[in-house]
Every structure is written in C-alpha cells, then in structure tokens.
Amino acid sequence: MDLKLGCPGGLYVLRLGHRPRRDKRITTHCGLVALALGARGIIISGGHDEAVVDSIRDVADRWHVDFSADLAGSWEDVVREFKDRGCLVVHLTMYGVNLPFVLDGLKNAFRKRGILAIIGSGKVPAAVFEMSDLNVAITHLPHSEVAALAIFADRLFGGVELLSSRSRGLIILPQHRGKAVLHRISQRSSI
C-alpha cells in the first residue's frame, strides 16, 4: 500500500473492519463525511472492496475536491505509517475521554503534526485502544461511526466547513427554499 501522502499534516480517517456485504453504505457515508467535513482522505481496512473506494472517489471527482480513498490490508501498518510521519492517532470510541476536554490539544496537534482518526465497525480489537495516542468519546452512548466522525471533524475545524464549500466544481447557492446550483467551471447556473 502506498498512500502517496504529499506531506504530513491534515486529517486522515482510518475505517476499521469493513465488511463488503454488510458495510458498503455505512463505509461510503464515512468516506463522504470525511470528504465534506475537511479530511484529506480515508483509508479502509478489512474486507477488500474496490466498489466502495470507487464510489467515494466518484463523488470527489464530481465535486472537484482533493480527497483520497484507499484500501489497506492491515490497519496496524496504517497506524505505524502515520505514527512514523509524526501524526497523532486518535481513536473515536464511546469509552474514551470527552472530546471537549481534549479539543484544544487536538487542534494544536492537528496544526503541528496532523491527525489520523480511527473509526471502528462492530468489535474493535483491544490493540486499537493501546496503539492510539488518544481514545476520544463522542458521547458515551452507542450510536454511529458516521456521526462520531462528523462531530469530531466539525469540532476540530471549528465549523469552518459549515461556512464555505470545499467544492471547486459544482457550487450550491444557499437557499431558503428550493435548489440552486452554480457550475463554477462553465459559469453556467441552474436555479
């Protein structure tokens, strides 16, 4: 696996234990959330599933956002690679410390070193808790890795992705009612 990371830094997401039959939609949602909320890429470990990677890349292409989606055989290798690059490895889990208590530190680490955020599926191996620099809870109730990632990224970036779009292609013009889309490249608009 060659992740072709241009430089250290930024937010990357590692999705654990993907099961091609069962998790296709949830993993796709994880990828699209990572893309929309400001991450640079997602790495999917578990069952080999080209289709899920393709569907995430498709959205990135269509919206002209620089975002990578990759498959990884072993999550341990990914964690080691990011640690070697100096990234902080953060595991999102309901058993971890409350996000607000560590958010300042996370923002600092993000600016200086970059962050790899790990999100699980069913059963997360104990080694994930141990190899991560920090285990962080997005509430202490069981809900959704999609939601945990969304809130983590939104808080990490201080809501900036809610204010302006990453898209360099289609631009949505915010509306109280209805839909308005600007095709930035062709300067054609459809309202």
Place this chain on the structure above:
Amino acid sequence: MDLKLGCPGGLYVLRLGHRPRRDKRITTHCGLVALALGARGIIISGGHDEAVVDSIRDVADRWHVDFSADLAGSWEDVVREFKDRGCLVVHLTMYGVNLPFVLDGLKNAFRKRGILAIIGSGKVPAAVFEMSDLNVAITHLPHSEVAALAIFADRLFGGVELLSSRSRGLIILPQHRGKAVLHRISQRSSI
C-alpha cells in the same frame, strides 16, 4: 399514529422515505444518533418496518434513556401535527442556508417552541422544502443524513451531550485506555 408527545418542545427527528431492505442500518444509525445527541424521539416514514423501530427502542431501554421511536405512514401528517403544536420544522439539506447563520434563531425556537428536524433519504419531494419553515445545510456537499443530524443536534445543544451522558443505566467512565462501565442501578462496576 399517536405520537403521545407529552408536551410541545424538545427536538424530534422525522426520517423520510425509509426503505426496509436498503435503509435498515442507516435508519438505525439515525435513531441512535438522535438518542445519543439529545433528541426526544424519531419518527420514521416510508416503508413499514417494525424491526428498525424495535432495534432503536432496545438501545433506549438498555441505556435507560427516555426516547421514542415510531412509524408514520405519511410524513405530511407528521409535519402538520408538529406545526399545529407550534414547533419549528427544519429540513436538513445541502441546498439550504448555512447552519452557523441561523443557529441563534434555531436555539431560540428550540427553547420556546421545539424543533422537528427532517432528514431525507434518496430523493426528497419538493413539498418537503416548501412545507419546512427552514431548509438548513450541513455543508453544501452530499454526505450523510446520519452526519447532518449529528452536527445539527450537537450545535443546537451547544455540545452539552458531549460533556455528560443521557444514560440513567449503564454509565461509561471516560478512560484514556480501555473500557470502564459502571452499572449505576446495581452500583456494580466492571473495569
């Protein structure tokens, strides 16, 4: 359908267009996110699916959280019922206005009237845009109704659900490593 709403107010979620075969897991995630992030209940419209409601109620029971999960035949009836009760109806859509610009107003409306947040699935009927009091975007990129709901609720409640748990049953004790669970009712702990 009798929603048995005790009083107006609070946050309720209306999940549109549920397809029992395709959406079971995504809709369950929506329900669990609503539960974990402070909503009072979720109403699911679209295909009739007792199993999805049961699985959400199961989690509410197990964690001793007051949270309702109901099926509704027609989303229009639900919207009308909430409007009659004075609730603000907010549709989460990438075509809407940016959340930060309307957040103060939403917080006010929540305190005084309560909010019904509508989240879609595939194609959302134009009438949803029209019947909603406000169409609000959680980024202007396509990602996930699970994530949109999570960020909306987190921002609406100002992060309070990240600080303390709604659970009156099992209590997770935040840990840097590993898992610690306190059985509040029996005062038995397993660390």
